[in-house]
Amino acid sequence: MSDFQDFLDENLDSVHIDVRDRDVFQVEEYDIFAEISDDIRRIRRENKLTQKELAYRSGLTQAKISNFEKRISKPTIDSLKKIADATNRRLVVRFAEQEVE
Numbered sequence: 001m002s003d004f005q006d007f008l009d010e011n012l013d014s015v016h017i018d019v020r021d022r023d024v025f026q027v028e029e030y031d032i033f034a035e036i037s038d039d040i041r042r043i044r045r046e047n048k049l050t051q052k053e054l055a056y057r058s059g060l061t062q063a064k065i066s067n068f069e070k071r072i073s074k075p076t077i078d079s080l081k082k083i084a085d086a087t088n089r090r091l092v093v094r095f096a097e098q099e100v101e
Contacts, residue, residue, distance in 0.1 A: 033074050040083060041069045047087050057086035 044054050044065070051069070055062040059082055067073040075083075077093070084091040 033071060036075060036080070037069055037071045040065070040075070043083070043087050043089065044069075049087075054083065054086060058082040059086075 044051065047054075049057070051065040052062045054060075055065050058065075058079075060079060064073070064075075064079065065083075068075045068079070077091075081091050
């Protein structure tokens with residue numbers, strides 16, 4: 001065995017983390033697609049558009065808009081960009097820190 005492996009064997013025996021203990025790795029779960037769905041519906045209503053009107057302006061189908069709003073299907077970045085353009089908005093995607101309670 002290598003010296004490095006010996007070192008690991010000797011020193012890692014004292015380290016024990018039970019990965020089944022969810023408190024160790026507790027990360028707040030959130031549904032980004034639920035947020036996106038709510039945003040699509042909110043933006044459409046703020047612009048006083050029907051699903052059909054938003055579909056026409058964005059080049060998507062009314063069925064797609066409906067499925068996004070009902071959370072039946074998940075929109076692609078391309079679809080979101082089309083919706084943003086159709087409602088005179090800019091699509092912004094960022095990674096943010098998790099909120100800790």
